[in-house]
Amino acid sequence: MILRFIGQRLLHMLLVMWMVATLVFLIFRILPGDPAQMILGLEPSRASLEALREQMGLNRPLYVQYFDWLTSAMRGDLGIAMTQGERPVTAMVIPALFRTLELAGLGIIIGLVVAVPVGIIAAQRSGTWVDQLARFSALAGFSLPSYWLGILLMLTFAYAWDILPAGGYSSIGDGLGKHIQYLILPTVTVGVVTAAILTRFMRAGMMEVLRLDYVRTARAKGLPERVVTYRHALRNALLPFVTVVGINFGALVGGMVVTEQVFAWPGLGWLIIQSINVRSYAVVQGAVLMTAAVFVLVNLIVDILYAFIDPRVSYQ
Amino acid sequence: MNRSGRRVRYFLRDRTAIVGIVMLLVIATSTILAPWILPYDFKSSAGFPFEPPSWQHWLGTDEIGRDIFTRLVYGARVSLAVGLVSTTIALIGGIPLGLISGYFGKTTDSVIMRIMDMMFAFPAIILALAIIAVLGPSLVNAMLAIGFMQIPLFARLVRSNVLGVKNLDFVQAAVAQGASNRRLLGVHVLPNCLSSLTVQFTLTVATAILVEAALSFLGLGVAPPQPSWGAMLDTGRKLMTVAPVYAIAPGAAIFITVLSFNLIGDTLRDTLDPHQVA
Numbered sequence: 110m111i112l113r114f115i116g117q118r119l120l121h122m123l124l125v126m127w128m129v130a131t132l133v134f135l136i137f138r139i140l141p142g143d144p145a146q147m148i149l150g151l152e153p154s155r156a157s158l159e160a161l162r163e164q165m166g167l168n169r170p171l172y173v174q175y176f177d178w179l180t181s182a183m184r185g186d187l188g189i190a191m192t193q194g195e196r197p198v199t200a201m202v203i204p205a206l207f208r209t210l211e212l213a214g215l216g217i218i219i220g221l222v223v224a225v226p227v228g229i230i231a232a233q234r235s236g237t238w239v240d241q242l243a244r245f246s247a248l249a250g251f252s253l254p255s256y257w258l259g260i261l262l263m264l265t266f267a268y269a270w271d272i273l274p275a276g277g278y279s280s281i282g283d284g285l286g287k288h289i290q291y292l293i294l295p296t297v298t299v300g301v302v303t304a305a306i307l308t309r310f311m312r313a314g315m316m317e318v319l320r321l322d323y324v325r326t327a328r329a330k331g332l333p334e335r336v337v338t339y340r341h342a343l344r345n346a347l348l349p350f351v352t353v354v355g356i357n358f359g360a361l362v363g364g365m366v367v368t369e370q371v372f373a374w375p376g377l378g379w380l381i382i383q384s385i386n387v388r389s390y391a392v393v394q395g396a397v398l399m400t401a402a403v404f405v406l407v408n409l410i411v412d413i414l415y416a417f418i419d420p421r422v423s424y425q
Numbered sequence: 426m427n428r429s430g431r432r433v434r435y436f437l438r439d440r441t442a443i444v445g446i447v448m449l450l451v452i453a454t455s456t457i458l459a460p461w462i463l464p465y466d467f468k469s470s471a472g473f474p475f476e477p478p479s480w481q482h483w484l485g486t487d488e489i490g491r492d493i494f495t496r497l498v499y500g501a502r503v504s505l506a507v508g509l510v511s512t513t514i515a516l517i518g519g520i521p522l523g524l525i526s527g528y529f530g531k532t533t534d535s536v537i538m539r540i541m542d543m544m545f546a547f548p549a550i551i552l553a554l555a556i557i558a559v560l561g562p563s564l565v566n567a568m569l570a571i572g573f574m575q576i577p578l579f580a581r582l583v584r585s586n587v588l589g590v591k592n593l594d595f596v597q598a599a600v601a602q603g604a605s606n607r608r609l610l611g612v613h614v615l616p617n618c619l620s621s622l623t624v625q626f627t628l629t630v631a632t633a634i635l636v637e638a639a640l641s642f643l644g645l646g647v648a649p650p651q652p653s654w655g656a657m658l659d660t661g662r663k664l665m666t667v668a669p670v671y672a673i674a675p676g677a678a679i680f681i682t683v684l685s686f687n688l689i690g691d692t693l694r695d696t697l698d699p700h701q702v703a
Contacts, residue, residue: 124539125542125543128539128540128542128543129543129547131543132543132544132547133555136552136555136556136559137555137559245441248684248687248688248691249680249684251687252631252635252680252683252684252687253680254635254638254639254642254658254676254679254680254683256639256642256658256676257658257676257677257679257680260658260661260662260665260672260673260676261673261676263665264665264669264672264673268665268666268669359548360548360549361548362548364548364549364550366550366551366554366639366643367550367639367642367643370642370643371662381551381554382554382643385554385557385558385645386644390558393554393555393558397547397551397554397555400547400548400551401547401548401551404547404548
């Protein structure tokens, strides 16, 4: 039963991945704009333009290019970065992906540590000033351009106080302490915005559950409020919350583009911008596909997780 | 009449929404009246480069001596225009898709919704980035890209609303009376989506402004000399050791504008949609 469910979700995921790859192809090949011309600049000679188009395979019929792109992508071959030292795109995208995941993962953890308790307390005291404050702070955090927050943190901690590096990256191989120093400011930036979004959902979910009959019953039979909140209400409020966290993790991976840019953190988003600037089509295409793949994969994991923790979900 | 009166009063009782409305009114009127009320022009220099904040230049001057406050006021034009136009594009694209999908169901529904799923599989800004990467950066392209990527949001919202009312008695009664599909959707179904569409519109404008600022910040938005908050923030960031105010002010402007839309949207949701607590 459960295996069949997982199988079905996997199949669905493959279908979505195929459509995503198709959309990426469409954006890059159907929209007006010629990759070869982009590389060569404004007024290339006809001959050099033709030569490059030939080399990049842009002269072949569209359906041939499409199948070629699909089959290579399935083998993990995302092409060659023409304007970035002719390196294979996959070798550039994969390390960047892990750096982005590190930041996104830590951001989600910070978000959860803040959002769960604050959301619960706000829901418990709904309508009081505590709730109003939580609601307003969450809305404010939600409206905050994350890169601006990053700039403010940088101004304070890197320039005014000079206790943390302003940006950049140091791999774990060069020492854990140094790695963490570079990690702090971007992580906090990502964490604050995530916390704001998650707090809104935690509060709403908790309020929804606290109004239900079974909670009233639990109170009526004299259980202490603490038990009602944490044992009875929280468990059910956490169910939809899992989905929200999953979706946000996926969105975070994409939304990190600007934060990475501010802190010169060499993740996927940073790679996309660098590649757009040097007109490296294949890399942008590969990195965009990879971002979407993470998003789809996280959603799959959440779906399966959900079926495990909620006995009411039927594996259909 | 009576009910809508009650709603207006309920809406206005929440002071946070009033704060949002007042802030937006101030921003909108000042940017519209800017040529008449501001002493400086946004594209020519008004003093020496990097003058510190003073009575003549409230926020100082930028790298070529232009008044930063003036450019900030003019910058609202791009943000508001992109926010409103792109969300309208999303609305115009999303409503028919949602109506058709929800009302006709079956294969039509699955096809449309799978396409929407596919667009949802891209984190918002990534799709916009990809489109801009191909089309090239400009104001119109930013509007198109941001509007395009928000279409699924409206399509899904309208679809779920349609599913909610399609089997209710008043719609079935209209079907029994032989109303055309067009009349059914336009007169009976769509008006029921209006309140949730209003809420979604307000909140989406907020997102659109944030994305536009992000695109400009990355150098993929509006071309200079037209001031845009995102681009100003990017310049300010590079000069933050010389003129910290330059790195702070444009971000604050984005924040206040987005917050205003979110405050209004949040209160609207509480007012129009009594079932939802968020």
